[in-house]
Amino acid sequence: MADKQKHLPLVDGGEKKMVTIAFFVMLALFTAATAYTQFNPFTILKEQSTFWNFITQDFLPPDIAKAKGLWSAMLQTLGMALAATFIASCLAFVFAFLGSGTTAPYPWLSKIIRAVGSFTRNIPALVWSFILVMAFGIGTSVGLIALTVETFGFLLRAFIETIDEVGSESLEALNACGADYFQKLAQCVIPAAIPGYISWFLYCIEVNIRSSTIVGMVGGGGVGLVLMIYIKSFKYHVAGAIILAIAAVVILVDLTTNWLRKRVLV
Amino acid sequence: MSKPLIVEHLTKSYGPGSLAVDDVSFEVKQGEFVAIIGPSGAGKSTILRCINRMVEPSDGRILFEGNDISHVQGKKLRDARRRIGMIFQHYNLVYRLTVMQNVMHGRLGYMSTMDGILNRYKEEDKEKALKLLNKVGLLEYMYKRASELSGGQKQRVGIVRALMQEPSLLLCDEPIASLDPNSSKVIMDLIYELTKEWNISCIVNLHQVHVAKEYATRIIGIRQGKLVFDGPPSELTNVMIEEIYNTSMENLMINGEVRAVG
Known part of the structure; x- marks a missing residue:
């Protein structure tokens, strides 16, 4: 009797079919992509010894004593990230009012602003720095501008x-009270949006600490540039020390922003 | 100014062929307490929002304190709005701000842009706010965030905010539709007593016919955007209620009480 019980599905049959189809489509895409890039997932396993030899012999032990200028470069990178986030958030704060449907005074302007945001956001900071290095040469100001441009695009959308x-x-x-445009922004929109503003601002600081290192490597200055110099001159022990120092700083910043988030956003 | 509000041939259409409000005319005398009843989607909210131009009327005139405000813009529109208080079903407070900050928003229409942005409210206005908060029993909550209050308390903040405008007309859009029966009574009593005390004309959209009959000095019935009844509560017979809601009386009764859900 028991084994003759009718099986009653909880989901509609059509939905189940869709999930199965989606699974096989993903599998096919993965296989095609792997074949196209000629990536063999087993290479990593087979050639592990080479990789570990490189890590243990060339990178370790890290030689922090020889890393000259590490900490001043690190400060530059931190400063670059903080300054870029700050400038970008100030700009995004203003332009977001003109871009959001709820506060936009002119719909045509809001479309233009969203388009500009999308353009600056979708070109990564790395590409911006390549462009800017070609125009201005190597230096922290290039990194700063590149980060600001990308962060502005991202924060504009988030705000x-x-x-x-x-x-x-x-x-x-x-409106019913007879408040005018700027009163509405100050008394209603901004107070209600502040948690969102702070949360996105902190997120961008975290992201920018990481990307300012990468931007530095292609000529944006800071610790990324120092790291690149040591790697290119094959001083891997020093490079290893720098990489560990960067990781430590990134973790420290993440912990700080997390703490701030809990503190500020109640 | 015995007739602060005259609505003439008010019409609102959202696109061709659909009339949300269809040629509605009525007048409100100073100090009158008018209830608008009717089924969901009959156009009660639209009528109310056309009066203070939260919704643009398609046709007809709104005369408020003798001025035609159906086409005014900018400063003139804000000047009219600050004399028309509004109370909402969902309270519409700024929940990140304190009770006091929300209440003071009622004064924004009387202030310069800069003063409004920088919270430079007059001390006498603040004292008035305290008196009103005391009256509605929220004095000890003045520094609480609006998000921390219960529904009934939020609506009381809404009432005080509207009264801070020193309105001559109060529009209440389903003020008790989201409240429990006890809070509903508190809120209706407050609206009734305060508007009477200050001789403010009041228009209330209501779901509940028995509440309308209890408080209103006049009742307006709306059905499919058209005005089908306008008279004192005593004239609102069961036949008339059936006419407004387009259904028989048994369908509107719960435990012998008319609780038409509109």
Whole structure:
């Protein structure tokens, strides 16, 4: 009797079919991509010894004593990330009001601003620095501008979405009170959006600490540039020390921003 | 100014062929307490929002305190709005701000842009806010965030904010639709008493016919955007209620009480 019980599915049969199809499509895409790039997942396993030899013999032990200028370069990188995030967030703060549907005074302007944001965001900071290095030469200002441009694009979108989420209800109430445009921004939109602003700002600091290192490697200055110099002159022990120092700083910054997030966003 | 509000042939259409409000005319005398009843989607909210131009009327005129405000813009529109208080079903407070900050928003229409941005409210206005908060029993909550209050308390903040505008007309859009029966009574009593005390005209959209009958000095019935009843509560017979809601009385009764859900 028991084994004759009818099986009652919990999901509609069509949905189940879709999931199965999606799985096989993904599998096919993975296989095709692997074949195209001629990537053999077993290479890593087979040639592990080469990799570990390189790590243990060339990189380890890290030689921090010989890493001249490491900490001043590290400060430059940190400064670059902080300054870029700060400048970008100030700009995005202003332009987000013009870009968000809830606060945009002119719809045509909001479209232009969103387009500019999308353009600057979708070209990575790495590419921006390549362009800028060609124009201005190597230096931290190049890294700073590259990071600012990309962060501006990203924060503009994030801030616009934050404002969109504020919702029209409280704005409607302020309209009914006879408040004007700037009063509405100051008394309703900004207070409601502040948690979003802070959270995205902190996120961008974390991201920019990492990308300012990479931007530095292609000529944006800071610790990335120092690392690149040591790698290119085959001083791997020093490079190893720098890499570990970067990791330590990144972890430290992440811990700090996490702590801030818990503190500020109640 | 015995008639602070005159609505003439008000019409609102959202696209061709669909009339949300269809040629509605009525007047409100100073100090009158008018309830608008009708089924969901009949156009009650739209009528209310056309009066303070949160919704643009397609046709007809709104005369407020003797001025035609159906086409005014900018400063003139804000000047009219600051004299029309509004209370919302979902309270529409800025929940990140304190009770006091929310209440003071009622004064923004009277202030310069800069003063409004920088919270430079007059001390006498602040004292008035304290008196009103005391009256609605929220004085000890003045520094609480609006998000921490219960529904009934939030609506009381909404009432105080609207009264801070020193309105001559109060629009209430389903003020008790999201509240429990006890809070509902508190809120309706407050709206009734305060508007009476200050001689403010009041228009309330209501779901509940029995509440409308209890408080209103006049009832307006709306069905499919058209005004189908306008008279004192005593004239609102069961036949009339059936006419407004387009259904028989049994369908509107719960435990012998008319609780038409509109």
